[in-house]
Amino acid sequence: NAGVTQTPKFQVLKTGQSMTLQCAQDMNHEYMSWYRQDPGMGLRLIHYSVGAGITDQGEVPNGYNVSRSTTEDFPLRLLSAAPSQTSVYFCASSYSGGEFDEQFFGPGTRLTVL
């Protein structure tokens, strides 16, 4: 199993550009989520999904869109990038979305918006 994979590893954008961060998992997990990691702030939840076709907002959803058309994939879209979105982005998944489930994290995407 590859676990949780994310692409790209690094990305530089100009303000106003759009892009999609890819996330895939091969563990047949129902629950997937996106976090951003900023210095001194830990990780904050952006969006999450409890299954294909179902998504919801987390703590910091503004400026980001998601969709979940398959169990395996959960892409994160930035429609018009802003410097405030410079961050490291992590995708995570867990088996059923239970409170006690271990969450598995991808290696992250480091995004810089100029």
Added chain:
Amino acid sequence: GDSVTQMEGPVTLSEEAFLTINCTYTATGYPSLFWYVQYPGEGLQLLLKATKADDKGSNKGFEATYRKETTSFHLEKGSVQVSDSAVYFCALTQGSPQLSFGAGTTVTVRA
């Protein structure tokens, strides 16, 4: 809302030293508590967890006890190694899989 506060870093230690990272939480109910570790250049990995009061989580020589009376979940290891150099995150969930993280503590162990 629920929140986690952990000690600020960075923390620098010599090999075989004792490590403690303090973590306290604020929650209205009975959260589950976690420690995640992030090694350089990698994503987060679950280190240990505790799901009810007085539970002790342990893994790789690390331990943490869920103390409801002090709302704490301090991480300890008796003898650290260079390979323990990482960022450690305390986190909680309550009623859902959404993790609330502390700010993270960077630990560097010198040979």
